[in-house]
Amino acid sequence: MADLVGVFAASHTPVMLNFPDAVEEADRSAVYDEFRKLGAALAATKPQTVIVISDDHLHNFFLDNLPAFCIGAADSYASPAEHWLAVDRHALRGDSALSAHVLGEALEAGFDPAFSMQLTLDHGVLTPLVLAGLSRQVAIVPILVNCVQPPLPTMARCLQWGRFLSTAIRSYRGCERVAILATGGISHDVATPRMGMINEAFDREFLRLLELDDSEQLLRFATDHVNEAGNGAEEIRNWLMAHGAAAGHRFELQFYRPLHKWYTGIGMARWHTGDAS
Structure with a gap:
């Protein structure tokens, strides 16, 4: 049976790679340092595979074919989908x-x-893996x-x-150690006057409710207020x-900073689950 050895989350935005100088050096260094710390913490759990939860930005799918959830089931994934991504x-x-x-x-x-x-995976998957130093180091299952x-x-x-995913991981006999990395958000708006x-x-309230671990309050807030945080905030x-998947294990916010010139509230966190707690 596989163990879920780590659960992590990080914001993604292509401008972290494409326009590093758009923000102050102190902000850029802080974000890059925190991604390296996240990568080191994830690597320390020694996962054989990382399930990466992200979204497709209309590269593989479009309005006429847009599944709610799609599991990647390949042995390798070309990346990035965007020809303009600086990687x-x-x-x-x-x-x-495992897929x-x-x-x-x-x-x-x-x-x-x-x-x-x-x-073909886009910046949603690739940017956090690259900044964390993991894109060539780990096998992935994209969801x-x-x-x-x-x-x-x-x-x-x-x-x-x-919740289902943690159960599915623990019933898998093909490896012993699996981690999860969720990427997206937090608040941001894409291609609107609010960008x-x-x-x-x-x-900060969404992050506080994750720490509080009250599912009813968390879901009510996310459902009722996500529209106030921009169309990109749907990635919560x-x-x-x-x-x-963390199933009640302790949530720890490791970094948060609103960076307007990178268009995004940049957050990184982990849940203390598995034998990496």
């Missing part, structure tokens, strides 16, 4: 056996995900959540997915999946 093109190593297990367990448990063997275009999966469903505006109050669904 060398390289393949991310996959774990198709198949999660898919089968999901169907048995009453979930109905799509799956794909042809994903892509529709955080882009309504109808979106509910916040409650994403929390349920996370660059950050709702710090929303971010990925954090909720990680929170569900």
Whole structure:
């Protein structure tokens, strides 16, 4: 049986790679240092595979074909999908056996995900892995959540997915150590007049409720107020999946800073789960 040895979350935004000088040197250094710390902490859990929960920014899917959840089921993934992302093109190593297990367990448990063997992964997956120094170091199973275009999966469903995911991992016999990295958010707005505006109050309350671990309050706040934090804030669904997978283990916010010139509330956190606590 596999152990869930670590659960982590981090914001993603391509401008951290494309426009590093848009922010003050102190801010840039702080963010990059925290990503390196996150990468070291994740690596210290010695995972054989990392399940990366992110979203597709209309590169693999579009408005006429947009699954709520899609499990990557390939042995490798081309990246990045964006030709303009300032990172060398390289393949991310996959774990198709674990992907198949999660898919089968999901169907048995009453979930109905799509799956794909042809994903080209974008900045949502790649940026955190690159900044954490992990993109060439770990095998991954990507799970892509529709955080882009309504109808979106509910916040409650994403929390349920996370709870299911921890059970599916622990029933897997193909390896012994699996970690989760959720990426996205927190507050930001893309391609609207509000781009660059950050709702710090929303971010801090969402993070506080993760620490409080009251699912009812957390889901009510996320559902009722996400629209106040920008269209990109819908990616808090990925954090909720990680929170569900952590199954009540202690949440620790490791870094938060609102960076308007990077358009995003940048956060990094972990849940103290598994034997890495």
